Amino acid sequence: MAEKYDVVVIGGGPAGLAAAIASSQAGAHTLLIEREPRLGGILKQCVHDGFGVIRFGEKLAGPEYAQRYINELKGTDVEVALLTFVDHIEPNEGGFALTLVSAQGMRRAQARAVVLATGCRERTARQVAIHGTRPAGVLTAGAAQYYTNILGQLPGRRCVVLGSGDIGLIMARRLTLEGAEVLGVYEARPIPSGLPRNIAQCLNDFDIPLHLSKTVTRCFGHERLEAVEIASVDEKMTPLPGSEEIIECDALILSVGLIPENELAETLGAALHPVTRGPVCDQNGQTQVPGLFSCGNAAHVNDLVDYVSESGAAAGRAAAMYAMNNEQLTMNNYAELKVDDKFLYAMPQRVDLSGSPEELVVYFRSRDERGRTRFCARVGEKVLLKKTFQQLRPPEMERVTLKLAGAELKAGDEICLEME
Numbered sequence: 042m043a044e045k046y047d048v049v050v051i052g053g054g055p056a057g058l059a060a061a062i063a064s065s066q067a068g069a070h071t072l073l074i075e076r077e078p079r080l081g082g083i084l085k086q087c088v089h090d091g092f093g094v095i096r097f098g099e100k101l102a103g104p105e106y107a108q109r110y111i112n113e114l115k116g117t118d119v120e121v122a123l124l125t126f127v128d129h130i131e132p133n134e135g136g137f138a139l140t141l142v143s144a145q146g147m148r149r150a151q152a153r154a155v156v157l158a159t160g161c162r163e164r165t166a167r168q169v170a171i172h173g174t175r176p177a178g179v180l181t182a183g184a185a186q187y188y189t190n191i192l193g194q195l196p197g198r199r200c201v202v203l204g205s206g207d208i209g210l211i212m213a214r215r216l217t218l219e220g221a222e223v224l225g226v227y228e229a230r231p232i233p234s235g236l237p238r239n240i241a242q243c244l245n246d247f248d249i250p251l252h253l254s255k256t257v258t259r260c261f262g263h264e265r266l267e268a269v270e271i272a273s274v275d276e277k278m279t280p281l282p283g284s285e286e287i288i289e290c291d292a293l294i295l296s297v298g299l300i301p302e303n304e305l306a307e308t309l310g311a312a313l314h315p316v317t318r319g320p321v322c323d324q325n326g327q328t329q330v331p332g333l334f335s336c337g338n339a340a341h342v343n344d345l346v347d348y349v350s351e352s353g354a355a356a357g358r359a360a361a362m363y364a365m366n367n368e369q370l371t372m373n374n375y376a377e378l379k380v381d382d383k384f385l386y387a388m389p390q391r392v393d394l395s396g397s398p399e400e401l402v403v404y405f406r407s408r409d410e411r412g413r414t415r416f417c418a419r420v421g422e423k424v425l426l427k428k429t430f431q432q433l434r435p436p437e438m439e440r441v442t443l444k445l446a447g448a449e450l451k452a453g454d455e456i457c458l459e460m461e
Contacts, residue, residue: 042149046072046120047364048357049139049152051127051305054082055346056337056353057158058110063357064156065117069364071357072120072150074127074141080114081107082160083183084346086190089211095347106346130155130305136332136364137309153364154332156356157320159302161338166260169203169297173259178266182208182296186215195219197292201269202226203257205233205240207344207436209296214243216294223249224290227271229256229278232410234296234436236344256280257293266291299342309333316386317341323375323393324401326356327363334360341388341404344438348404376420376454383408383460385435392445392456399446405458407433415461418443420454433460 048064050057053075061073079085084092087103094100097109114121122141129140136153163181171179180188180196186208188194200221202209205228213223226244231254233240244251252271258280259270273284301319303311311320311328319340320328326336336356337349376392387405392398403418411433418425418441425443433439443456450456 043138043151044072044148046070046150046152048072048154048156048360049074049137049150050156050158050357050360052082052158052160052337052339053077053080053121053123054158054160054337055084055107055110055349056160056339056356057082057156058107058114059350059353060156060158060334060336060357060360061119062110062113062117063354064361065119067358067361067365069154069361070118071361072122072152073114074122074125076124076126078124080111080121080123086183086186088190089215092346095345096350103346110350127305130308132309132330132332154334154360156326156334156336156353156360157303157306157339158335158337158353158356159305159339161299161301161342163295164298164300166293166295169256169295171203171257171260173270174262176260176262176264176266178262178290178292179260180292180294182206182212182294185212185292185294189215189219195221196294197221197266197290199224199290200292200294201257201271201288201290202294202296204228204296204298205235205251206296206298207235207239209294210235210239210243212294212296213249214247217247217249221292223247224288225250225252227252227255227257229254229274231276232434236436258285260293261287266293269293299338301339301342303335303339306330306333306335306339311335314341314386314390317388321390322388323391324355324389324398325359325393326352326389327359327393332360332363334363341386343404344436348438348440351402374452376450376452376456378403378458379455380405380458381460383411384458387458392450394450394452399444401443401445401456403441403443403458404438405441406435406438407460408435410434411460416441417459417461419457419459420448420450423448425456 084103
């Protein structure tokens, strides 16, 4: 016999915690599923500070930020299932039927609405075409962080970091503080991928060299990594013959991008955005599948955990309203967001006009580095917002609020975002 819930939240990281709390506070009978033995997601191993400046007005370490939400969760009636996996999920007349597996065996749950807060995974060496053997010592930055901060084990003594994403920069500093020698951070693109403050605080402050337009092309070693081959790349990121050099090392740390975990969304038929790799969503996180919501890094990769929690809370509230009001998705009651070719992407991709929303929070990234740029949002000839940015960079996500009151949006309208 299936246990019945209004809302099931899958994933107990920052997005899932916020979603479950918001769902319960809205009055929904909520189940939170987490595959690990503890809540908190990736925050458990992020011992550096900088989390929570927007949400709490102070700098917190990752575990501190997570604990704030865990404490709040304890004050709700959310049912939590740890060490539990979603083996199968399918839509039915009552919403969604879920098959869950844990150490206690198999159980079934029925939910009117489901929130996917499954986060993202890291790209591996094979996904970025690194050839050679497969020795010990080749790790993603997240795995290296887990070894260092949770297990207390140093993954290597002479380390090369591939990719200048934020977690790679943070791990370059962390490994240095723990006594390892970081020989350099190598980035295939001509510009760094991480935030400027992390480049300053993690590399410059510790004299760790950053090499742009260079990548790792091959690994050497049998049981243990012994060396890597580094090559310069052209504007298409193709290695240049004759530019190869061999660097002896015993650890290669990969920070080469994140991919939203959306196997469940695909299983349920949710359309995925070609750039974000997350489901196409409205401002409430609802996908094109009725009753299925997505939030946090499962929807798109965020820079700040504060924004992850914000999207989780919005999805949780909307899922509760959907479940308890027995609402149905009205496919013809949406406006669409359209962006010009200067944007990498913008979120959400569509706007649910039910309830006549008065404002819309939009997150976006520019396609290229830009200097002084004017952002414009309009519906037809009506301008919703004009804002000037002094600098835009693809690694830095921007957030703006559009005032929709008085815009008289109708189903099928387009909200056009432009850069000048």
